[in-house]
Amino acid sequence: MAGWIDKLEFALASEFEYVRDLGAPGAVQRHKDVRARQCDLFRDLGKNGTISDILSGEKSLLAFELAYYANSKAMKGSLEDALFDLAITEKLVQIIQNPASYKAVDESHARPRNRIGGLPRDEARQFFKSHWTRLLNQDKARLDVIDKQIIDARRANIRTAEKQYIGLQQIALGITPQPPDKVHRAGLGM
Template identity: 45%
Template sequence: MTNSLKAAIGELSAAERHIGIVDDPQKYRAVDQAHSLPRNRKGGLPLDEARQALASHYTRLNNLDKARLVDDEKKVIDARKTAVFEAVKLYTARQAKTLGVDLAQGKKRGNRL
């Protein structure tokens, strides 16, 4: 489990670095251009390191063997999953604001973020 925790810390550090980049339109334009292929985008926004890291962390939390956890531990995991899900929503809103993408348009077309 140590390696998993080290990976999670590294990934969340990458997400933290991107917070400073996503709010700067000039810097983030380069990230947007680097993620131009459809497989590197979701909802019209780049799947940059921050979104990948948050998705990976959410999956890691989801994959915990909850059968061996007590109820209090399960509640903590569920709270962490909720927090990561909210972090993704907030981060994609920042991306959209910086890139001038209307997230409501994507939802009308049925795209999921």
Template identity: 40%
Template sequence: MIETFDHLFLLEDGFMRERDRTSPAKQLQNVRNGLLTETKAVGRSGNIDLIMAAERKFLQNDLDRHSTSPGMASSLKVALSDMAIAEKHMAMVRDPVAYGVIDEGHSRPKNRVGGVPKDEARQFFSSHATRLLNLDRSRLSPEEKHLLDQRKVNMRTAAGLYEALQREALGLPPKGREMGKGMER
């Protein structure tokens, strides 16, 4: 019976290689490479709103066009819902008075990381990083893997930009410039 798996896996591999040589498969690779180019440009922009908008497009596209199970649909809906909450925090963090309320609500040490609140936006960045990491463990084409890797980079960039906004709203020095850090001569 196990030999049957080996045989079927070999057949599958052959058919996949044959399929990947077709004109539509090559066109799909080109489209995905175009998505990768645009996604890299979004990440390089340093614009947290643009990064989040692009990631929202990916999530909505996956939900609308590629959701193949109730579990996948549920995960994508949760991601979109969590992202909406994170976007509300992004608006509040730009208002130091409004963000002061969030800061007060996260005063326990376990609710802070790096001296700033581990609020719902930071929780989104963390949970979404896990979601993207889990996707990376599935069977994807090389182009899909590269695109997923760039989305992970973009989310790390957005998380760093958000932390900088938090520090600014709270009147804290930029990360790495606290007393005694980076002041060596």
């Protein structure tokens, strides 16, 4: 996946340039093409990326939206919350690599309501669920087809990252992995 973040950031910057010049000849088609490229990049990321890659892609897009499209207090707050929660998730992805360190996280989530399938419902798991819901809510808005396709790809990526994280939780805690269908149901409640 080397270089994909540069391609994504170029596609995001290009989108903003084309939006500013939508009246120029060919700008609408260039805008459509760059959005399609973003969609392809997010789909490829979900198929080939690691949890860290997926989180980096989301962080890039959220930061871009905050910088260029946050035009209301509610939107700005939502994007800032998502970026804050994503940063916590990135830290937990690092912590989980060391089972001794993650044991403290496991022990701090002892209550049944703070566990899913015997695993901690830690801040990373909470991020995956809330971000998936945030994207689902965006999908309900009046958007064009390519926007909805990008949101679908991002939602699939968040589901993939959550599954990878559940696998890391199982490894860190020495738990035998569940079959994929049970992990899926335990994950985002789908």
